[in-house]
Amino acid sequence: MEVQVLMSESTNSSRSTDIPSTTIEEIDLDTLVRVDNLCKYYEDDRGLIDWALSRDPEKVRAVDGVSFEIKRGETLGVVGESGCGKSTLARTIMGLHQPTEGTVLFAGKNVAEQVKSDRKRFARRAQIVFQDPSSCLDPRLTLREIVREPLDIHKVGPKPHRNERVEELIERVGLATDQLDRYPSELSGGQRQRIGIARALALDPELLLLDEPTSALDVSVQAQILNLLQEIQEEYNLSYLFISHDLSVIRYLSDRVMVMYLGKIVEIAPSEVIFEEPAHPYTEILLSSTPSKKANIDGKQVRNADIPSPRNPPRGCRFHTRCPVVVPPDNHNVEFEQDEWLAVFDYKLRLRSGRLDTNKLTELVELQDNKTENQTNIKEVVRETCGIPQTLSDSTAEEVLDDSLSALADGDTETALECIAVDFESPCEKQNPPVMHISEGHHSACLRTENE
């Protein structure tokens, strides 16, 4: 049932550069952008100490093996929490960052190469609208100069023609031409965002990357901008990559939605499907966490409030530390009730992250009144902290757990972890979840999907 999201054959054919570009465009007329196994790692600057100890700088895996495509005229929404790499993705597609691995093909041509050889030419085809309306416009230029800048750089027509074009654009985004000689600081956030859109439209691009264009705006203004974006998309026949953390905005604008978590795509599907039949537990949680005027926040929630750092993402499925439905061990030695399993898994995570060391245990026991620090008490306290019942329903599991707890009580965290390493290992920790095809255009990366 497992299917490669993107047909690797066609990716290879379009990657071979000796085919003239026109032919490629004919091959896949529909696809404007194809992203193939894109990775972007940031490296910290190597400090003097790192250098002296010849340590490798830490890598931040902002985008880690992402593949998808954007069709002509469609809006692909990208949603995810902070640190999921959505902004980095946009900037890498735009050629502002060199990808660490993988390729971005724009109309069949490699963006990284294209940008190196002729940035200007690529600029006419793809533009970006930024999030922060206060920093996306040069405060020292008038609105006319700002919107004319791309035209000036590309020397589009004679000067009077450029001014005409500026006026046309300004009116299109809903501002009056008599505001053209004002400065950005005299405008409200929504008006600045309109200027940002006008500037991006000036070169008549095919693709617009919208990096959270409305998240800094008030709702009434956000609605204006969303409607404007919708209108100009039809008018200029644009493709959008629309990035947002707000699911309601995503649904309003997107044809397809891609959900990202810690640099990876967890689910991608047509908008309807994502919102009506989400397959990935993370998507479900995002949906139930998004408050709206009708729906309250309830339903599933994450187990662990903290988002792990992309510096050191969890192994296997990156969501397993927070997933409320993490898969129980499949080695048939032990059987778990789901609640028990989650508690035991929580114990394991705590153990692994070093949050249950000797000092910690002493403190925990001290917190309980009238208890001396002996093995039984420690075991009891740990069970209580992690919410594990006094005896597990499965006797083998109970044995394993008891061994581990005894080791922990003796102060040997490593052995404690070793005891449960094999028997209590969730498949989610072991393997990267394969990308599963669920229905037409709906893919999800979760082991549960496979099982069901």
Added chain:
Amino acid sequence: MISKRTRTAVLKELHSNKLATVGTALILCMLFVGMFAPVLAPHDPTQQDNSQTHQPPAFMGGETETTRLVDGEMQTVTEDNSGSLTHPLGTDTNGRDVLSRAIYGARTSLLVALTAMMASLILGTSVGMTAGYFGGKTDTILMRFVDVVLAFPALLITLAMIGVIGPLTFFIPDPFVTSGLITDRPTHMVFPVTITAAIAAVIWVWIARVARSEAIRVKNEEYVTAARTMGRSNFGIIRKHVLPNSITPILVLATIQVASIIIIESSLSFLGFAGTNLSWGYDIAQGRDYLGTSWWLSTIPGLFIVIAVVGINLFGDLLRDALDPGIDRGEV
């Protein structure tokens, strides 16, 4: 390059800030005095008159009785010690007019200060912008060099440079005298090249540091990223976005550095490295021995230095307030 908005802002600031007005007036005064020195100075600043030494300023009056040897006998003589309007601020040990010397001194100081400033502004901004915008190795190499220069005291470096290069001077013909409008004034201005170069060599690093941090700040703004996506070249971006948006603090710093240049120049002249003997610092050094009896010899040029430095600092404040693009000031 000065936009209408900048002009309005400067005028508005001048209007509302009294101290700024005073500062600007002082600077304009100094510039005027320096430019028209031959016209304004009542005497030739270099002309000596041994019969008129140590004349006090005009506002000092009265007679003093001194005992001295007259015709082989000790006599108490009453001397008329009051100043005269011929020498409004008195004369020095060689009978030269103190006011004229101070006026000509302004010329030297301003010439040195402005030239050194321009040189360090150009050098410092280029280095700082390049280091800040490009970052990485370029930044490390350039800024380590800057740090090395910064680590030495300014006066020490200048002294070393003067020692190595030697006192180079450049004579500029005085337009008023050459055109024949004014006679009996020095025919040339003396421009101390070594001193100017030495001062520029220590001042530019300050400019470079500020330029670099400003460039780093601006290059992370989204409009710079936007310009990159539009296909503008790196130097295009520096010229169009980074420089205009970081020039304010640089200019403010430059203005204030002019004041410290004047002080360095005077200190060097005081130490005897003037290259010219028409300088405030030189005059202070000359009058140092007579502070007890003829205090005006050192005090008058000292006062001129104070006025120039205060004026420039006030003007720097004005620039800082007026050029701040935060028009949103005062918003809730």
Added chain:
Amino acid sequence: MTKPIIKVRNLKTRFFTEMGQVNAVDGISFDINQGEVLSVVGESGSGKSVTGLSLMDLIDSPGQITDGEIWFHHPDLAAERGAADDAVDGEFVNLRSLHQKARRSLCGTELGMIFQDPGSAFHPALTVGEQIGEAVESRRRIARGEDYDVKEMLLDLCSLRSSFVSDESYDEAIGLLEQVDIPDPIDRADEYPHEFSGGMLQRAMVAQALASDPAVLIADEPTTGLDVTIQAGIIDLLRELQADTGMSIFLITHNIGVVSSIADRVAIMYGGKFLELGPTDRVFEKPANPYTEGLLNCLPDPTDATNIIEPIHGNVPSLLDHEMPAGCSYADRCPAVTEECTETNPSLQPTPETANHLVACIHAETAESTTTFPVATTTPSVLSDGGASADE
């Protein structure tokens, strides 16, 4: 029957800036009932944050509360001062006429506040536990009637004790961290704010506000800037805490979704005034003011693909006194504007169907005009009566 804990009457807060007088809060009146969540919703520049700061007496120059009363339910203090006092009305004390010191100590024990940006609300060089402990310690000292003045400060500086916080207070701080569901509170208390994630820090700030065991918690945009999964956790936490402690929450936010998940009643703020005030369900289902309606129509609905958003044209109005139009502040953006709107300034009036649903619009159907916010407690307050039905 719910009783009000805070009664705000005709509160006006102004800022005197270079650009002119800013009417950030322009004569608002409302009650916060005991044990309810009252939410103020508005766009940026509507004056909602300033309302919260005014309640806490945190308005600094160039701002000033120029008019109005803030009556706080505090029988002990009221009895102590005696009924003859101008600042006392029944069991209520007018915070505005209290001496600043008395008011500050009241803020430390009865009112708590959490801010939008927890990153800047914590001191970067002190551990989180110590900062929460400080709040606990302050409360204890106030309870003991201890003063902390210049003398105490100098003694403190000279003494060898390293910390203001006693061990008991620190332990209580750990307990508070546990109460706000921070895992491993003992370890976390010893960490510095930068070691906390945004959501955890927000929880720590809630713990700090709880330290004073407040009767009213003022939460200024507590979830703005947090990711949705984290936001959901914070909202859950506030709901739980409210149920456990019975405190009132005054929630300031721009996020209508958050309001509908937590608030009992909601006030819609615009241009420094309340345009609508009523039970949350009622206001969102049957908005009486065109602005509320417009605001709701602006929101895309994640549960419905077919909905179409209708933006309100124009921009959020300026609060500058000389730029404020006469009449209704929403008039220039309102689709139902008539000439009258620009002439008369509407006041909050009850709607005919529900007495506790108030609206400020001259076109809205309103019940007989009554004094909606009587100052004297002897007169039955429409609002506090209504609070009861809001809970049904």
